[in-house]
Amino acid sequence: NAGVTQTPKFQVLKTGQSMTLQCAQDMNHNSMYWYRQDPGMGLRLIYYSASEGTTDKGEVPNGYNVSRLNKREFSLRLESAAPSQTSVYFCASSEARRVLSQETQYFGPGTRLLVL
Amino acid sequence: AQSVTQLGSHVSVSEGALVLLRCNYSSSVPPYLFWYVQYPNQGLQLLLKYTSAATLVKGINGFEAEFKKSETSFHLTKPSAHMSDAAEYFCAVAGGTSYGKLTFGQGTILTVHP
Numbered sequence: 001n002a003g004v005t006q007t008p009k010f011q012v013l014k015t016g017q018s019m020t021l022q023c024a025q026d027m028n029h030n031s032m033y034w035y036r037q038d039p040g041m042g043l044r045l046i047y048y049s050a051s052e053g054t055t056d057k058g059e060v061p062n063g064y065n066v067s068r069l070n071k072r073e074f075s076l077r078l079e080s081a082a083p084s085q086t087s088v089y090f091c092a093s094s095e096a097r098r099v100l101s102q103e104t105q106y107f108g109p110g111t112r113l114l115v116l
Numbered sequence: 117a118q119s120v121t122q123l124g125s126h127v128s129v130s131e132g133a134l135v136l137l138r139c140n141y142s143s144s145v146p147p148y149l150f151w152y153v154q155y156p157n158q159g160l161q162l163l164l165k166y167t168s169a170a171t172l173v174k175g176i177n178g179f180e181a182e183f184k185k186s187e188t189s190f191h192l193t194k195p196s197a198h199m200s201d202a203a204e205y206f207c208a209v210a211g212g213t214s215y216g217k218l219t220f221g222q223g224t225i226l227t228v229h230p
Contacts, residue, residue: 004159040125042206042220043160058217090159102148102167102210105218107159 002026004108006091012114013081021076021111023091031094032074033058033105034066036087043090049074081115088112118143118209122221130229135179135194137224139207142188149190150208150218151181160206166190177201202228 007022025032031050035043035058045058049068063085065077074093078085089111094103123138141147148167152160164175171183177200181192190207204225208218 040222042120042208042222043218044220045217048217092160102165104150104162104165107152107161109157109159 004091004093004106006089006108006111008111009109010112010114012116013078014116015082017081018077018079019081019113020078021089021091021113022073023075023108024073025091025093025106025108026072027093027095027106028071029093029095029106030071031096031103032068033092033094034064034074034076035090035092036060036085037090037110038087046076046089078113081113083115086113086115118147118211118219120207120209120219120221122205122207122224124224125222126225126227128227128229129197131199132196135192135197135201135226137192137205137207137226139181139190139192139221140188141190141207141209143209143211145211147209147211149181149183150210151175151179151190151192152206152208154204154206154223156203163192163205197226197228199228199230202226 004025033048034046037043047066049055052071067075091108092105094105119142121140150165151163164173166183174180179194207221
């Protein structure tokens with residue numbers, strides 16, 4: 001079991017470029033999440049998906065889009081990158097089909113993104 | 117709305133000393149509380165969680181936390197620090213209309229000195 005995997009591990013973009021961050025899980029989990037981590041701010045939820053075919057906005061969705069491609073994969077797209085999107089991005093998953101408060105979320109290793 | 121405050125962005129202890137990382141939460145409904153640990157250049161790993169079964173929760177690596185409703189606190193402790201405990205620790209809360217969406221504190225970096 002690889003758990004939650006993310007690609008790439010590190011990326012440098014120029015302002016205005018686009019890119020897609022990939023996330024996959026092999027735990028047969030139903031719910032998946034994208035967070036960004038910034039110094040002194042903890043992790044903030046960007047988007048989540050409670051089941052295949054559904055997505056919902058989190059706390060900081062502006063400038064991002066997501067796709068729940070299938071049960072395993074949940075991608076995050078930056079259409080026109082900005083320096084404010086420089087961050088570490090984490091994908092996570094949890095078992096329940098509904099997003100339940102007591103569920104443990106399992107995190108990937110992260111993608112470090114630098115936007116110049 | 118829910119929120120989490122971690123008191124102290126950096127905590128430094130000597131090896132063998134008590135570890136105490138503070139977390140206070142705000143929630144209008146009974147909360148579910150979590151502590152996650154992040155080692156350098158890695159993702160977050162669950163240490164322990166409170167789901168209303170017992171107020172004293174034991175986790176991995178000798179850590180435990182006590183839920184105190186009257187103080188709205190969920191502090192993380194370990195009796196004796198080990199060098200391998202050096203990491204960043206995050207407290208998080210979920211519950212109510214936020215469902216499973218976690219709200220994280222800003223994190224506390226734990227340094228362990230020999």
